[in-house]
Amino acid sequence: MRYELYYWPEIQGRGEFVRLALEEAGAAYVDVARRKGGTDKMLRLMHSPRLKEPPFAPPFLKAGKLIIGQTANILLYLGGRHGLAPKSEQGRLWTHQLQLTIADFLVEVHDTHHPIGVGLYYEDQKDEAKRRVGEFLKERAPKFLGYFEDVLKRNKTGWLVGRSLTYVDLSLFQIVAGLRYAFPNSMRKLSRKHPRVIDLHDRVARRPRIKTYLASPQRLAFNEYGIFRRYPELDL
């Protein structure tokens, strides 16, 4: 079965967390919206009145007849099928719990440039963004990164869960890559305090399939339409 991934074609965004899992798994998939006419196809499917279980927003994954929405939910599904999560119930729940904490972190990253509303431009909420990013870089980013550092310290294997890579390691890789793009100065300082998180990022980047993917045109560049945006005035 070939998966169909549906996500906005111009950005890494939340879709990237799914792409990284599919790539690491070596799974066959089509990135539907990046093909000609693909965005229209995505929107038609999403809004089809015949769909009994419509997704709220991209990304969603078509797996045979299943249509699965919400990033963490897609990873929960893929994790079990491709050896990217433990088999035990405890292990699956713990991996998913960490993924949901990544999701919380990601909302806060996004809101650094959109503290007032997703419907407004960044330019219309710049002053509020400056205030919010101050709190984020001083309090929130260290709290989240510190948490994952602590989990790595307790687990002692170099991975967040068990003895081998899971989908949440791929997601933490993406968080570090994104934060480095958005806040290069701040992340230099933050990196020093979170050596295990940085080391995990580096080891994920060296995985053969991930390395190939990151060097390919399939990996979109970070840009100022996505979740991680480089606005120098916000990199305090």
Next chain:
Amino acid sequence: MRYELYYWPEIQGRGEFVRLALEEAGAAYVDVARRKGGTDKMLRLMHSPRLKEPPFAPPFLKAGKLIIGQTANILLYLGGRHGLAPKSEQGRLWTHQLQLTIADFLVEVHDTHHPIGVGLYYEDQKDEAKRRVGEFLKERAPKFLGYFEDVLKRNKTGWLVGRSLTYVDLSLFQIVAGLRYAFPNSMRKLSRKHPRVIDLHDRVARRPRIKTYLASPQRLAFNEYGIFRRYPELDL
């Protein structure tokens, strides 16, 4: 087995979504932090260096040896055990997908009064809150409520998933109850456009165990420390 729920004792907050599921299930549980010395016990457990899988934040649920964090993850676990979710993989994933959309909605509710940072008082971000709540009430709340209205319309059973109540129905009940508390005027208008959502709220409130629970002192009152806060200046 008696569950132990750990959550801040002064507020409904995210813990309430778990409480509602436990109550509807008729499950035996202790609300640990609401007992004498309970908050200390919660913080000690959360920060215990012996914990291999520490939660990021309350709520978390102790189920035998398992400690499960993240509200939606706890519900995923309880749903399977107490008949509060379908048995099929598709049904479980769909229920969880809706729950994660509730979680996204809830973050946006919270951020109406905390658009700049959780570490600051509301009073220190009042101006930004007024801007954010405008976007929320005009764009975001109708989008989320409209989505759940649409899911109910497509499913045709009065419940969000399948033919009987699941944990996500309980969560949508709580969202409506909270929005009514926080934004009584705005919700009067919004309610008219979302009759199925309101009807679901009313039917959940009449479930025998939920009705008993809501009338008991165990149900904390909404207040201005929680997620849903009544600040008249934000009820546009």
